Amino acid sequence: MLHLLLTLAFAVPPIAPDILRGFDHGNNIEYDEALTVFQRAAAKDPTNPHCQNYIAQTILYRAMLKAGALESELVSGTNPFLRRERMNPTEAEHSGFDNAVNSAFSLAQARIAKNPKDAYALYSIAITYGLRANYSFLVRKAWLDALKDSTASRKHAQLAIDADPTYIDAKIILGLHDYIVGSLSWTYKVMGFLAGIRGDRDGGIRTLEEVAAKGVNNRSDAKVLLAAIYRREKRSAQAVPLLEGLIASYPRNYLFRIELAHMYADLGERDKALLQLNSVSGIQPEKLAYLKGNLLFWFDEYDKAIPELQRAVTARDRLDLNTAIMACLRLGQTLNLLDRHKEAIVAYKHGIALAPDSELAKECQRYASRPYKRNRIV
Numbered sequence: 001m002l003h004l005l006l007t008l009a010f011a012v013p014p015i016a017p018d019i020l021r022g023f024d025h026g027n028n029i030e031y032d033e034a035l036t037v038f039q040r041a042a043a044k045d046p047t048n049p050h051c052q053n054y055i056a057q058t059i060l061y062r063a064m065l066k067a068g069a070l071e072s073e074l075v076s077g078t079n080p081f082l083r084r085e086r087m088n089p090t091e092a093e094h095s096g097f098d099n100a101v102n103s104a105f106s107l108a109q110a111r112i113a114k115n116p117k118d119a120y121a122l123y124s125i126a127i128t129y130g131l132r133a134n135y136s137f138l139v140r141k142a143w144l145d146a147l148k149d150s151t152a153s154r155k156h157a158q159l160a161i162d163a164d165p166t167y168i169d170a171k172i173i174l175g176l177h178d179y180i181v182g183s184l185s186w187t188y189k190v191m192g193f194l195a196g197i198r199g200d201r202d203g204g205i206r207t208l209e210e211v212a213a214k215g216v217n218n219r220s221d222a223k224v225l226l227a228a229i230y231r232r233e234k235r236s237a238q239a240v241p242l243l244e245g246l247i248a249s250y251p252r253n254y255l256f257r258i259e260l261a262h263m264y265a266d267l268g269e270r271d272k273a274l275l276q277l278n279s280v281s282g283i284q285p286e287k288l289a290y291l292k293g294n295l296l297f298w299f300d301e302y303d304k305a306i307p308e309l310q311r312a313v314t315a316r317d318r319l320d321l322n323t324a325i326m327a328c329l330r331l332g333q334t335l336n337l338l339d340r341h342k343e344a345i346v347a348y349k350h351g352i353a354l355a356p357d358s359e360l361a362k363e364c365q366r367y368a369s370r371p372y373k374r375n376r377i378v
Contacts, residue, residue, distance in 0.1 A: 015217060016041065016045070018037075018040075018041060018044070019037055019038060019041040019051075019054070021037050022034045022037030022038045022041065022054060024250075025037060026054075026057075026058060026061070027220065027249070027250045027253060028250045028251075028252035028253045029061075029065055029070075029252070029253050029254070029255060030252065031058050031061055031062035031065065032062070034054075034058050035055065035058045035059065035062070038051060038054040038055045038058060039055060041054070042054075042055060047107055047110075048107065049103075049104045049105075049106075049107035049108040049111070049121065049124040049125075049128070050104075050120075050124050050127075052100045052101070052103040052104035052107065052128075053100070053104050053124060053127050053128055053131065055096070055100040056096075056097050056100035056101050056104065056128070056131050057127075057131055059089070059093050059096050059097045059100070060097060060131060060134060060135055060138075062093075063087055063089045063093060063138075063139070064087065064138065066320065067087045067088075067320050067321070067322065068287075068319075068320035068321075068322045068323045069087065069138070069322070070255055071255065071258060071259065071262075087138050087139050088139075089139060094139075097135060101128055101131060101132050101135075104124060104125075104127075104128040105125065105128055107124075108121040108122075108124040108125045108128070109121075109125070112125075117163040118163070119160045119161075119163040119164035119167055119170075120160075122156050122157075122159045122160035122163060123156070123157065123160040123167065123169075123170045125152075125156045126152075126153045126154070126155075126156035126157040126159075126160060126170065126173055127153070127173075129149045129150070129152040129153035129156060130149070130150065130153040130173060132149045133145075133146045133147075133148075133149035133150040133153060134146070136149060150177065153173055153177075154173060154174060154177045157170045157171075157173035157174055158174065161174075168210065168211060168214050168215045168216065168218075169211065169215045169216055169217050169218040171207050171210065171211050171215075172207075172208065172211045172215070172218045172221060172222055172225070174204075174207055175203075175204045175205070175206075175207025175208040175210075175211065175222075176204065176208065176225060177199075177204070178199055178200040178201070178203050178204030178207065179199075179200075179201050179204030179205055179208070179229060180199070180204070181198065181199025181200075182199035182200050182201030182202070182203070182204055183199075183201050183232075184199065205226070205229060205233075208222045208225055208226050208229070209222075209226065212226055212242075220246060220249065220250075223242045223245065223246055224246065226238075226239070226242055227239040227242045227243050227246075227259060227263075228259075230242075231259075231262065231263060231266060234266070236262075236263040236264075236266040236267050237263075237267060239259075239263045240260065240263050240264070240267075243256050243259055243260040243263065244260070247260065252282065254280045254281060254282045254283050257276050257277070257279055257280050258276070258277070258280060258283075258291060260276045261273040261274070261276035261277045261291070261295065264276065265295055265298060265299075270295075270299050273295055274292070274295065277291055277292055277295065284315075284318065284319065285311075286311060286312050286314075286315035286318060286319055287312070287319055287320075287323055289308045289309070289311040289312045290308070290309065290312035290319070290323055290326065290327045290330070292305075292308045293305045293306070293307075293308030293309035293311075293312060293327070293330065293331075293334075294309075294326075294330055296308065297309075297330055297333070297334055302334050302337055302338055303338075305330075305334050306331065306334055306335070306338075309327055309330055309331035309334060310331060312324075312327035312331075313327050313328050313331050313347060313350055316328065316350060316354065321354060321355060321358075322360070324351075324354055325351045325354050325355060325358065325360040325361065325364070326360065327351075328347050328348065328350045328351030328354070328364060329347075329348070329351050329360060329363060329364050329367075331344075331347040332344040332345070332347035332348040332351070332364065332367055332368070332372065333367065333372040335347060336367065336371040336372040336373070337372070337373075337374060341371050344367070344368070344371065344372070345368050348364040348365070348367055348368040349364075349368065351364040352364045352365055352368075
């Protein structure tokens with residue numbers, strides 16, 4: 001869950017008309033187009049720290065999309081995000097992110113030097129710290145740096161709210177932090193407590209629900225977070241209307257349809273889940289094959305799952321690393337459940353070869369030695 005240190009989408013006030021297109025592109029996961037718009041906005045308004053945040057955030061999200069790191073399956077417990085390998089942005093992306101973050105800090109601090117209670121600038125700093133925390137966690141794997149920046153993000157969000165109590169949107173950071181720290185293991189909670197964050201899982205959810213209902217610009221962002229959290233909390237039914245609304249607002253974002261399929265699957269609605277996957281466009285056909293195969297696997301339709309998973313495994317070199325290894329792992333497990341262990345070993349070896357030192361590769365190695373068996377929780 002630490003990867004959700006600050007996963008705000010494209011909305012912080014004030015929104016200039018000429019960058020609304022950037023928000024629409026960003027929320028429709030068209031990050032190249034969004035980045036172009038935000039870079040032009042930054043050139044047009046060079047003293048606005050939020051424009052730099054938009055740039056940094058777009059670079060981060062584009063890298064996450066490329067790595068297959070924007071699905072709630074990563075926080076569901078069945079595929080923990082902490083098992084994911086380090087993301088590898090290009091040098092240009094590294095420098096672009098760092099430059100935007102540094103500029104955002106400088107511009108916001110210049111405003112605060114003139115007015116220490118500038119809520120707009122304080123919230124900008126909160127976002128910048130949160131973005132850097134995410135980058136430290138996801139890309140650099142610098143855990144303590146991520147925790148430190150996460151704490152600073154929360155502090156500045158609270159300062160923004162103190163300066164302007166009507167600033168509902170800024171509460172999204174407090175709610176998210178409360179939920180994350182409240183959900184951590186005892187060891188991580190101690191770290192959170194030492195950093196000044198006690199955590200309140202239920203309170204964090206309530207705060208996010210408040211932003212989703214009353215926020216001005218962060219309503220959609222709060223709904224995205226709530227959908228992932230509801231799934232993790234086994235409250236998938238509550239996520240369905242949120243995702244339906246997001247799909248209506250951002251029809252080109254295929255991730256929302258995939259998420260809705262996950263929710264229906266959690267609810268045992270196999271046909272509705274497949275219907276959503278069949279309506280997905282704009283995604284690699286091999287990745288879609290993995291998603292369908294994985295869904296059929298969980299509904300015990302092994303013979304139907306195998307052709308889909310084989311299609312994904314055959315194209316594994318074209319998939320993001322996590323999906324590729326998961327496809328190999330899932331194909332091996334499916335073959336094991338049909339007592340076809342020799343074939344399963346081949347699938348596991350494909351997964352191991354992709355990233356031998358990864359946690360998923362170790363799982364493949366384990367099942368290659370000892371065939372996978374489905375553990376049912378009654």
